[in-house]
Amino acid sequence: MTILIDQNTRVLVQGITGSVGAFQARIMLEYGTHLVAGVTPGKGGSSFEGIPIFNDVEKAVTETAPNAAICFVPAKFVRDAALEVIQTGIPLMVLTTEGVPEKDMLEVLAYARSKGTRIVGPDTPGIISPGICKLGVHPAMMFQRGTVGLVSKSGALSYEVGRVMTEAGIGQTTVVGIGGGPIWGSRQAEIVRMFFADPETQAVVMLGEVGGRMELEAAEYIKTHPEKPVIAMIVGRSAPEGAQMGHAGAIIEGHEGTAQGKIDALKAAGVLVATKPREIPELLREIGIKA
Amino acid sequence: MTILIDQNTRVLVQGITGSVGAFQARIMLEYGTHLVAGVTPGKGGSSFEGIPIFNDVEKAVTETAPNAAICFVPAKFVRDAALEVIQTGIPLMVLTTEGVPEKDMLEVLAYARSKGTRIVGPDTPGIISPGICKLGVHPAMMFQRGTVGLVSKSGALSYEVGRVMTEAGIGQTTVVGIGGGPIWGSRQAEIVRMFFADPETQAVVMLGEVGGRMELEAAEYIKTHPEKPVIAMIVGRSAPEGAQMGHAGAIIEGHEGTAQGKIDALKAAGVLVATKPREIPELLREIGIKA
């Protein structure tokens, strides 16, 4: 099994006629993802690669019954586009766009919580369940079907790790990019929990970064729910310390955001910590994951 | 069994030190309702009839774990009071106050929907499960324990009907006043649905009025879910037609709001329609409800 997306995922694409949206929609189609509708205001009634385009999401939902959406619109329009999807009750939405204002994201996430829509992103490559469904921009050649769940803050880093796992013959159930932040629709601990609940996933690889406290949350969750082996890699060991946001940053985040602080917390939770992608397939083999 | 409230209901009272709140809180206490907390900003730390008073709802919730709230604050403060309760996640709230601005109610109900709080009211006497729990201002002597569910728009009319039922020896599982409107937290059809789902309730009595289309909704629900006998009484057969709100009222409500229109729709749904309270116990006896 997979998490979040599978062979029954029916996808609506917002911004399907833009240059990025059109390029990525074609790749998703080639991969076998069921794209059922595109939305571009003003282009309703036309079509894209045989997929009907609508002026508004509600009409697209009534006529094509999507159960997931992916958004490729520019940052200043993401709030409106996301609210429109959430209002129709679509249960899963991937926001690929970078640079969405933080206040917009707070409002989108509050509305999503109230309507029961799960947001992945923003600033994320999205989700891929190799061989089954691709809801995003992951380079497909770097992933293959398998039994390891992979979750990452950084998109590129997940490609990096996917690639060495795949070269070593170790595939993935689902690969989830949660996005570059600083506000996240889905947090690492939540994705880890989903992987723990997925019977096919045998181990989880979690990729994090310096800054914030999301990896610490994940460590706390894993410590209290030691259900499956977890391997983590935290990058930014050599990065300069981030600029502090006045006193408030320190009051809220304390001094836990360093790479070393995160590595320590993960180790204390029983997580195996790698420092290079190549160590990850080795560690997976050691805990019994077979190629 | 009962609906909405039972012997495990733990009540928080907002406005417990006001004249109406204090008077009614004492009556509820005498009836055996478990009042666990009062809230009056500025009186935190004191107590009322042995019940602790708090400055804010969150603290009351943390310390006394109520699962229902009743609000006796003046109309202009109801919005704030209700939002405060809803935010803590208390699942049931009775708003007794009349004259709450309509926009305030829209906002309260939207927030309640998003947080999963059921609102009963505003402008309602509340709820009584005779002999078990009283969350409101119903005159207790007019009700007794039994097997008929009673739901009413008008508070006074439900006393009227409760009284003749009780005199005839027919008691009630729960009596729900949904409030005088024009905006309702809980609608008649929803309460009817709850009574249908309650194993102890053998029949439902529904009291309505001229105006609006709530009784028509209930008729539609009963028509498609003919699960238990329903007896209805609609008052206002002799009332003058209400002033129309421009074209918009007619576009929205059509011409369905008359008493006769409602009576016709209810009869078509298989509901027995009474014209006087005294007919109600007679009809109940005819369908096999025993004293």
Add this chain to the structure above:
Amino acid sequence: MRLLEYQAKNLFRQHGIPVPRSVLVSSMADLRGLQYPQVLKAQVLTGGRGKAGAIQVVKDYAEAASTYPQLLGMKVKNESVHAVLAEQKQGILQEYYLSLLIDKVSAAPLFVASAFGGMDIEEVSREAPQKILKLAIDPLLGLQSFEIRKLAFFLGLPEKDLTPFMQALFEIYQAYDATLIEINPLAHTEAGLLALDAKLVLDDKARFRHEDLFTQLELEQKQNDGEYLDSSQKLAKEWEITYVPLTGDLGLVSDGAGTGMFTLDLIKDAGGFAANFCELGGLANADRMNKSLEILAQNPYVKTVMVSLIGGLTRMDDMAEGISTFVRKHPDRFKLVVRMCGTKADEGRAILAEYAIESGEDLVSEVARAVELAREAAL
């Protein structure tokens, strides 16, 4: 409270809604120097002005000067005309309908729109409901661009033309607690989209938030008020007690709308004729009970009063206090029949007994007694 057209249009202008150039005519002099043709519109609160002839197109000053006094002298559904608005006549290409109202069913502000506006909109609604779009707005989220787009596509109007209208309607709803804002027609003219008419209702329950605005609007409407309100209604308005005049001779006071309406039904069934509907509402206390009887006392035809009380939130001892206060002041004004039961009913009936006021517990028999007394009084 309902606003007159020109009052509503003043609010529209403040929120950027384009309306035709207009003058509130206060004398014949105001009709000079206007650019004709003009539309002269009687400023009344009742609807159906067009069909009642209270809106007249005038092609020049001479015609305006003869039409203006006619409008001022007329009544629309019993309401006298005290003000006339002269508005520049527009060349209309298409009439749309746009309103925002508080919808009770969805418990949300609801936009209603149609590309087939004008006088026959209710017929469109009955005959071709698919030509009307209803769009509920999330009360917490507020109006969003995607919702404006949806309505613009439905109406076939450019989004940028519709945006200021929808945004202003939503602002007016939020800023003034409007329960209905209606533009019919929203006219497509050579000068772009214009609000040709304006209906606006504010929520009386939210008056505390807009005291200055309400006071000013009422001041402007004042001369109208006196006209068609009888003295009972004036007092009821002042004291904020629900009071609806009817045509009979048996006065009625109740402590709830439902029980009041049921009592009305019973009066009719017993062969009586109610003189009014009057209910005290949730905050019923001794003072309001007394005041409601003072209101009824304004009606010279009423000699008998049925008081229908069943107390939950209302305390019967308070009610009895209020009744006896009235009786002390006006000992022989009414024959009173009081139905009283519920919270503190024993205490209440003891008070009534001191004043020898008839009371009982059973509503049907008390109503029968009141109808009988009213019939005797009429003989």
Add this chain to the structure above:
Amino acid sequence: MRLLEYQAKNLFRQHGIPVPRSVLVSSMADLRGLQYPQVLKAQVLTGGRGKAGAIQVVKDYAEAASTYPQLLGMKVKNESVHAVLAEQKQGILQEYYLSLLIDKVSAAPLFVASAFGGMDIEEVSREAPQKILKLAIDPLLGLQSFEIRKLAFFLGLPEKDLTPFMQALFEIYQAYDATLIEINPLAHTEAGLLALDAKLVLDDKARFRHEDLFTQLELEQKQNDGEYLDSSQKLAKEWEITYVPLTGDLGLVSDGAGTGMFTLDLIKDAGGFAANFCELGGLANADRMNKSLEILAQNPYVKTVMVSLIGGLTRMDDMAEGISTFVRKHPDRFKLVVRMCGTKADEGRAILAEYAIESGEDLVSEVARAVELAREAAL
């Protein structure tokens, strides 16, 4: 963007937050006629001014006249002082702490408050966290009265005194996309509550909504900017590309923050020294790739550049176009090592091969090669 204290206080004033009377000193003349004692405060963006001696109390004009030039001449954490704010000295009864910031964990605007404000607030937060209240506000519902009451009870302040502060903070968050607004201390003085200091950060991502405000604030800060930004940083700021200068000699460009940080780690592990961190972000195209190399070219110490690319959303053919554009213009500026794989990588590497640019698929070996070339260049 961070605001200078006086800029933040101007916004505070516009939203009704009481602040001490103050003058932005532009010459010695401004120091005459003030009511002494005054506080002279260097206007810099960096924190820790008090501990750095950049805030001085002066008891009269003579003292002010000697202190002012000292402040103007000083640097606070490498930032020169270009402006000084003279503010009337206040008699402080108690120092509170109040801020509103965007909290990443609750994904909500979060008030943080304490009755123990002032310079040691971070210590309070560590040692006695129960003395700090954190209150998340629902982003759609907005700030409510009950929340103000809760904070007022916690701080032991009257609700009516705290209300204008909390409301203004929330307004500023909503109106200007502030990500942090901090008042420390919020001082209880004889004149009531006053914001003695002000920190304000606006969300650069929301600049499109506040173009005029950002431009004006930047104009005021301009002289400061040039000072401590090197020419790479200036270009990066202008082109909106993420660029952080480091102290080494090996330039780095990546198409993602995560992969960039990982490449930094690898450079360190391989014994190299990165000259910078530079990432293109999600909208990476040929132009941004070219520009990022132009930015690195401003740093004379950089002779070797590692380009670390793994394409998902980014197309490798676009990246190769950007690199070759730079190489055509500056053929011998850098030795380039490109790690390239992912979307359209074959097409991209074909383009690089035309320009004889070294490229490979494996990050670790490409980093090793880049570190080796940098070492050779340093010899």
